[in-house]
Amino acid sequence: MRYVEVLIPAGSEESVFEVLEEEEIRYVVSESVSDEEYAAAVRFPLPSDAVERVLDRLREVGIGTDASAVVIDAEAIVSEQTDYPRSRSARGAIGGDRISRQELQAKAAGLTPTFPVYATMTLVSAIVATAGLLLDSPAVVVGSMVIAPLIGPALATSVGTVVDDPALQSTGLVYQISGITIAILGAICLASITRLVGLEPAGIDIVAVAELEERVAPNLLALLIALGAGVAGVLSLTRELSEAIVGVMIAAALIPPAAAVGIAVSWGIYGAAVGAMVLVLVNTLSINFAALVTLWAAEYRPANLFAVTTARKQTIAMATLTGLLMVALLVPLVGATLVELEAAQLESDVETDVDAVLADPAFDGVETTAVSVELGDDYPIRSLDQLVIVLSGPEQGPDPALVERLVAAADRHVDEPMTVTVEFVAADHTEIGGEVAAPSHGGT
Structure with missing residues (x-):
């Protein structure tokens, strides 16, 4: 359930009340508002999958562009008279119990930290992953995945594309590209220093280390992991599941392979570096592709009907581009699998x-x-x-x-x-x- 509060601009009270009554919503009105621009504040409970419809209807009468709306996650509403007609609720193709588009955009943006924090956390994660790979320590590699803040940018790109939010889309793209670059450069620096001072295990083929070998010569199973991470990431975001666990899964598909690229480059094993880089790119594309398809299947669309066509074109173009690039990069994965x-x-x-x-x-x-x-x-x-x-x-x-x-x-x-x-x-x-x-x- 959600508890919604909307500030009503002066002169729009009747339009708002008319919408709420048509939707059969029980509401409370407060006429004491500190800002003189607003005449009142209205509060009402809603099922989570009804928020999008009601906010869109209020937007049609001018609420939302010049007023503020707050959606609160209500743990419980003890009443038998707060049931919103289920026939009015949003129904996604993948179940109807999903959060609203407005909440989706806010959560996707909220999972993306400021760039300095994002860059620092990604760098630390890559350094820990590099150390874990060199030590052949699964525990350390898993720890690096927990640190990485990659779920926000990975989902922000897809959410911004589907709901026609250019700012969110571009932020996600910039963060993803920057994050991969930072992770690889950080891994190169640490691996180079490690090799220079002689801290690497002596007398072994570095790419034969178990934790590293599986990432420099990946097979098709890596694709399934990334696709699963993309789908699970969207479902966790839209169904209010634990984003932290899915964030680890997304990081698992990106951070260790990026660290493997840095190690292979530092050791001059460029064929292995290419293999690990292919894995990074395939996983990144797969996560974005799966997230796009899952969001569109859940029937997330822009509020403006005229923007739906634009969003559809953007989604199809993005899905087609990522799909074609995935197919092109699958050649080495298929070869390794065979x-x-x-x-x-x-x-x-x-x-x-x-x-x-x-x-x-x-x-x-x-x-x-x-x-x-x-x-x-x-x-x-x-x-x-x-x-x-x-x-x-x-x-x-x-x-x-x-x-x-x-x-x-x-x-x-x-x-x-x-x-x-x-x-x-x-x-x-x-x-x-x-x-x-x-x-x-x-x-x-």
């Missing part, structure tokens, strides 16, 4: 053949420990680089004949030159056999 699927299928096929070979009584006691495919470093779309077969068994080590049969079995599933490595581990898990490598299809 490579991962190919690797998974190869592992499954080879493991089946390895088990068949080991079923031979001549190799009694030898078992398969793992079959894995290692990908190359050609980011962002990696290729199959090496097939590793790990065996365990008696201490005398692997039989050369067994190695040859395993390599031959793997060959049947390999379509391009790839190194097949067979590693042997003793049954007590002490490695004694080392590794035996054999090239497949000419090898490398």
Whole structure:
């Protein structure tokens, strides 16, 4: 429920009362107003999904442009005579219980802090995320998402487009572009300093760190995360759910990938930087696209009927542009996904053949420990680089004949030159056999 208070300019009292009576609203009038420009103040309760209709009707009689209206969230109204006719309530395509357009605009603007605060919080979030990625610490990365104030700008752009609010739209766009830029630059600075003073973990491939690797070679699942964040963000805003939780989800789609861009650039791994940047852009576009579609489906429109056409054109143009850019950027994501699927299928096929070979009584006691495919470093779309077969068994080590049969079995599933490595581990898990490598299809 909402409790609405409207200041009525002198001479407009009858028009306001007529609207309220036509809408069957019980109201209270106060004629003591400090500003002489206003004749009275009227107060009345409304269901949340009826506020937009009533305020629009009052706007038609001149209330709203030269008067102030305050909408208060009422926890409870103890009365059986305050029910507003449900047939008059706004009905969105995604349920009717939504906040009014006026409240939506105010909340979208309220979630966007002043630019100095926004820039500072985004920078701090990016620095924390960069540290978390370098330390391979999921907890620290999650903490960086909580700090980031990204939900406001992400939703302000879409809200401003749908309801034809140019100021809100441009603010959201500027904040989003600035936020991504600040996050990447902050990550580059911290990663460069870390590398310069030698604080990075020694002797490892930096992009092989688990928290970082998944962001420099993203797959199509990243798109689903961003689309879900956009839809959830709008629903949280329009249905009065927790924006904080959804804000973390939006930050999860943007801040760690932006930090990954900075780390990859600092280490000079530009292919990985491209992969992470593609993820940042795809996630940003996906969040905006999902928010636009969800808001339009919920039937949010401008108050002015003449502005509806403009808003529709803007929404279609923005959705089309973001959709086309998403499709263009999906190429590397699709490529990475196909490579991962190919690797998974190869592992499954080879493991089946390895088990068949080991079923031979001549190799009694030898078992398969793992079959894995290692990908190359050609980011962002990696290729199959090496097939590793790990065996365990008696201490005398692997039989050369067994190695040859395993390599031959793997060959049947390999379509391009790839190194097949067979590693042997003793049954007590002490490695004694080392590794035996054999090239497949000419090898490398």
